[in-house]
Amino acid sequence: MDDIVVRLTGLTRRFGPVRAVDGLDLAVARGTTLALLGPNGAGKTTAISMMLGLTQPDAGTVALFGRTPTEAVRAGRVGAMLQDSGVVPTATVREVVELARALYPRPLATDRILAMAGLADRAGRRLDKLSGGEAQRARFAFALAGAPDLLVLDEPTAAMDVAARQAFWSAIHRYAAEGRTVVFTTHQLHEADEFADRVVVLAAGRVVADGPPAQIRALAGGRTVAFDAAGAAPEGLELLPGVRSVQVRGDRVVLTTDDADATVLALAAGRGFRNLEVSAALEAAFLTLTAIGSEH
Amino acid sequence: MRAYLWFELRRLARDPRLTLFSVLGPVVTYLIFSELAGGSDQLEGVDATVALMVGLAGYGAVAGVLSVGSLVSQERAVGWLSQLRVTPLPPWQAVAAKALVSTLSGVPSVIAVGITGRIQHHVELSAGRWIALLLLMWAGTVPFALLGLAIGYGLAPQLAQPVNFLAFLGLSVLGGLLVPVTYFPDALRHLGHALPTYRYAELGWRSVAGLAPTPSGLGVLTVWTVLFATLAAWAYRRSTAHR
Numbered sequence: 001m002d003d004i005v006v007r008l009t010g011l012t013r014r015f016g017p018v019r020a021v022d023g024l025d026l027a028v029a030r031g032t033t034l035a036l037l038g039p040n041g042a043g044k045t046t047a048i049s050m051m052l053g054l055t056q057p058d059a060g061t062v063a064l065f066g067r068t069p070t071e072a073v074r075a076g077r078v079g080a081m082l083q084d085s086g087v088v089p090t091a092t093v094r095e096v097v098e099l100a101r102a103l104y105p106r107p108l109a110t111d112r113i114l115a116m117a118g119l120a121d122r123a124g125r126r127l128d129k130l131s132g133g134e135a136q137r138a139r140f141a142f143a144l145a146g147a148p149d150l151l152v153l154d155e156p157t158a159a160m161d162v163a164a165r166q167a168f169w170s171a172i173h174r175y176a177a178e179g180r181t182v183v184f185t186t187h188q189l190h191e192a193d194e195f196a197d198r199v200v201v202l203a204a205g206r207v208v209a210d211g212p213p214a215q216i217r218a219l220a221g222g223r224t225v226a227f228d229a230a231g232a233a234p235e236g237l238e239l240l241p242g243v244r245s246v247q248v249r250g251d252r253v254v255l256t257t258d259d260a261d262a263t264v265l266a267l268a269a270g271r272g273f274r275n276l277e278v279s280a281a282l283e284a285a286f287l288t289l290t291a292i293g294s295e296h
Numbered sequence: 297m298r299a300y301l302w303f304e305l306r307r308l309a310r311d312p313r314l315t316l317f318s319v320l321g322p323v324v325t326y327l328i329f330s331e332l333a334g335g336s337d338q339l340e341g342v343d344a345t346v347a348l349m350v351g352l353a354g355y356g357a358v359a360g361v362l363s364v365g366s367l368v369s370q371e372r373a374v375g376w377l378s379q380l381r382v383t384p385l386p387p388w389q390a391v392a393a394k395a396l397v398s399t400l401s402g403v404p405s406v407i408a409v410g411i412t413g414r415i416q417h418h419v420e421l422s423a424g425r426w427i428a429l430l431l432l433m434w435a436g437t438v439p440f441a442l443l444g445l446a447i448g449y450g451l452a453p454q455l456a457q458p459v460n461f462l463a464f465l466g467l468s469v470l471g472g473l474l475v476p477v478t479y480f481p482d483a484l485r486h487l488g489h490a491l492p493t494y495r496y497a498e499l500g501w502r503s504v505a506g507l508a509p510t511p512s513g514l515g516v517l518t519v520w521t522v523l524f525a526t527l528a529a530w531a532y533r534r535s536t537a538h539r
Contacts, residue, residue, distance in 0.1 A: 052382050053382075054378055054381060054382065054536075056537070073381075073382055073383070073384065074384050074386065075384065076383075076384040078382060079382075079383075080379075080382040082375055082378055082379055082382070084374075084375055087374070087376065088307065088371060088374075088376050090307045090310045090311055091303065091306070091307050095303060095306060095307075096303075098299070098303075099299055099300065099303045100383065102298075102299030102300075103299060103300070103383045103384050103385050104383070104384060105384070139379070142379065146383070146384075152382075
């Protein structure tokens with residue numbers, strides 16, 4: 001019990017008729033780096049917001065370290081980077097970091113925080129003079145400063161460039177390696193795949209898959225088969241062997257399939273194709289999974 | 297809470313717009329208006345130049361205090377206040393620090409207009425009187441700080457700024473901070489006497505004259521303080537409940 005850092009039970013939140021989060025059950029063990037993966041509107045941010053005690057659930061409970069979110073936050077065990085949470089103008093990076101350090105009982109050293117966030121050379125700069133990616137790293141520094149046992153990051157890398165992302169994830173990796181728990185949300189499968197050791201896929205407010213990254217990929221095993229529509233109607237394609245979904249994107253037909261070989265063979269025997277392209281895009285697995293979730 | 301207080305004070309000190317608005321405005325206005333008043337005129341029971349000094353010091357103080365409220369609205373909109381709520385800082389301390397900082401943002405105006413009065417019109421008060429005046433003009437901003445927080449927590453930034461400005465303009469003009477209510481028609485003067493701005497300046501006028509605050513003045517200020525506090529508490533709760 002003590003090793004469960006986050007426990008969500010039947011968590012539900014409605015916005016009007018829409019169930020943003022619908023009966024979410026989740027237990028996160030200490031030391032896990034967990035990705036909450038899902039398309040926009042899957043309920044990730046709402047779930048995070050309830051997890052942190054910022055939003056009250058309509059039903060269900062949240063326990064962090066066996067306590068209410070508010071208690072765990074007050075005790076300084078939680079650090080969070082909220083989505084689009086802005087920075088206050090006129091304060092400097094160092095001032096924000098020092099503020100966070102003063103608010104938490106056992107903060108990290110300032111130099112270490114700045115180094116981890118890649119802001120060592122920006123300490124004296126005002127927050128409103130930072131680039132989008134730097135501002136995001138400043139918010140990361142703020143979340144990190146108190147050395148929280150649970151670090152919650154909502155879409156943490158959205159504004160970062162490639163180099164900043166790499167530095168960011170390696171900092172997260174080292175931080176988690178000290179036995180801390182990290183929960184982050186993303187709508188990019190490759191981020192979940194590379195940086196999490198457990199992936200929970202959320203669609204329409206429900207968990208549609210939960211496991212290590214490799215298992216998530218294997219679950220769907222999806223590939224896409226794309227070819228020119230050439231004016232022909234896509235009727236009947238969903239009946240081909242292996243096909244899970246049929247999409248028409250402009251002049252292209254895109255089939256998501258469990259068995260690309262069988263699908264292509266059937267196509268060749270039937271209507272034929274032009275400009276065929278088979279790809280093992282991870283995004284396909286993701287789409288397959290979330291499409292299942294949306295059918296609920 | 298001390299760390300957050302310092303953080304906020306440093307930010308405040310670094311915002312030159314606020315200083316410009318709440319210090320330069322009343323100082324320049326005082327220089328112009330006080331020249332128009334005759335040297336021996338009496339207003340609100342004290343020399344006209346002194347009455348205008350107190351009124352304009354209060355005008356600048358209310359401007360400074362209220363404008364911190366619209367900053368709260370922006371901080372809320374960009375998510376900074378939510379970010380603070382996921383730190384160990386208890387929310388009531390965040391609000392209290394904000395209220396304290398906003399009352400302090402009225403102080404520069406009182407000092408600046410006071411110094412101007414001293415230099416330009418040789419306003420002579422004992423050291424104790426100056427200090428009493430400063431403390432009263434500071435403490436008297438509490439209802440306006442609460443109004444500012446009510447606006448800041450209650451309204452979106454696009455709305456908070458104009459509402460703030462209208463509240464400031466209405467309260468300070470009708471409360472006789474710019475032009476003394478003595479010059480108002482009867483109905484307007486009665487209205488002025490019921491406003492917190494008039495009763496706020498009255499604290500200063502009476503203190504300069506060596507008089508204690510009137511019970512009716514304190515009563516009116518208390519009623520407004522309770523009203524604005526209720527409004528601020530309601531706006532705060534609403535702003536956190538629907539996120």
